Amino acid sequence: MAPISEPNIPTVDLSAFVTATDEVAKQEAADKLVQVCNRLGFVAITGHGISKTLLAEAFAWSKKLFDLPLEEKMKAPHPVEATPHRGYSHPGKEKVYGYDDLNEKEVNDSKGQSLRKIPDFKESYEIGSENNPEEPNIWLPEEVLPGYREFMVKFYWELNEAATRILNAFAMGMKLEGEEADIIMKLNSFHSNQLRLLHYPEVPREAIENQELARMPAHTDWGSFTLLFQDDCGGLELEDPQNRGTYLAAKPTEGTVLLNIGDFFMRLTNDFFVSATHRVTLPPLTSSSATTTKPRYSIPYFVSPPMSLIAKALPTYVSEEKPAKYEACSFAEYAAHISKYQYGESAKEVAA
Numbered sequence: 329m330a331p332i333s334e335p336n337i338p339t340v341d342l343s344a345f346v347t348a349t350d351e352v353a354k355q356e357a358a359d360k361l362v363q364v365c366n367r368l369g370f371v372a373i374t375g376h377g378i379s380k381t382l383l384a385e386a387f388a389w390s391k392k393l394f395d396l397p398l399e400e401k402m403k404a405p406h407p408v409e410a411t412p413h414r415g416y417s418h419p420g421k422e423k424v425y426g427y428d429d430l431n432e433k434e435v436n437d438s439k440g441q442s443l444r445k446i447p448d449f450k451e452s453y454e455i456g457s458e459n460n461p462e463e464p465n466i467w468l469p470e471e472v473l474p475g476y477r478e479f480m481v482k483f484y485w486e487l488n489e490a491a492t493r494i495l496n497a498f499a500m501g502m503k504l505e506g507e508e509a510d511i512i513m514k515l516n517s518f519h520s521n522q523l524r525l526l527h528y529p530e531v532p533r534e535a536i537e538n539q540e541l542a543r544m545p546a547h548t549d550w551g552s553f554t555l556l557f558q559d560d561c562g563g564l565e566l567e568d569p570q571n572r573g574t575y576l577a578a579k580p581t582e583g584t585v586l587l588n589i590g591d592f593f594m595r596l597t598n599d600f601f602v603s604a605t606h607r608v609t610l611p612p613l614t615s616s617s618a619t620t621t622k623p624r625y626s627i628p629y630f631v632s633p634p635m636s637l638i639a640k641a642l643p644t645y646v647s648e649e650k651p652a653k654y655e656a657c658s659f660a661e662y663a664a665h666i667s668k669y670q671y672g673e674s675a676k677e678v679a680a
Contacts, residue, residue, distance in 0.1 A: 341357060342373055346493060355501075358500035367570070372584045373584060378486060390627065400468070408671060422450075422671060423670060449528065449542065488516070494553075494587065516633075544607055548605055550591050550666055557585055564607075569604075596639055635663070
């Protein structure tokens with residue numbers, strides 16, 4: 329396994345974008361956000377405007393959800409295929425992988441089954457905009473978990489407001505004008521975003537150490553950027569792009585949200601921002617003799633562009649010395665390509 333270094337994830341305070349303070353304070357915060365993400369592809373953010381009370385309530389709902397019996401959770405099943413990416417996925421159903429895995433001959437010859445030799449031991453519930461007819465939500469019956477749907481719809485839009493503030497900070501820090509500035513603001517579509525509730529159940533540490541099971545393998549996210557809230561368990565690691573193969577432990581810090589750049593933002597900026605490779609592995613154990621991991625809960629919010637938006641390097645980030653690296657494609661085309669083996673029947677699924 330790649331070496332782990334002590335945490336060294338910079339923090340940026342974006343409270344100026346919440347409290348509407350002077351423009352100088354906003355510009356300083358925006359500049360720092362862009363500088364850190366240009367260097368690392370990820371950052372810890374304070375002053376994001378999401379209250380601790382709301383986050384505590386969200387994690388409480390998540391625990392209530394995943395504490396339900398499997399047969400109750402399966403009343404809102406994720407479809408067999410990747411779309412619509414909504415509803416409940418039991419441990420072993422989804423397989424996470426990196427973009428480079430799609431180029432491996434074994435993966436394509438097996439139609440993705442080779443990726444599932446080591447199942448991911450996690451369960452999730454995917455939620456989107458109620459106003460997105462292309463990917464309608466799949467809800468539990470109200471009597472199974474009363475109030476769950478109402479809260480999650482409200483929470484989705486609260487996170488969207490935070491994402492909009494952060495995107496405004498990116499736009500200010502990038503100092504783009506005209507059509508380029510307009511394209512950056514389209515990176516938050518509102519209705520193509522995704523709220524995900526994640527639970528990593530207790531698992532024997534040997535199963536992870538012996539690669540019989542995985543938590544979440546190294547990968548990048550597809551969209552614009554991701555906002556991640558995590559509990560106090562630990563286990564999230566981000567690769568240092570300045571030192572490939574070395575991962576930084578993203579220790580949970582109360583009041584912060586982790587932001588990682590996604591593939592689409594990277595492509596638009598021709599690698600000015602690098603999509604952050606990250607993974608979830610063994611969390612810190614309570615003692616050297618511990619035989620099982622702690623359960624872990626996290627809540628990522630995936631900020632995405634409209635499906636029709638074309639990822640084509642912006643002219644500002646293209647030059648003779650650095651020509652456009654990626655072929656232009658729509659977000660719909662890119663998402664369909666990278667998700668093609670994410671779901672589907674598996675020869676080795678894991679019971680919850």
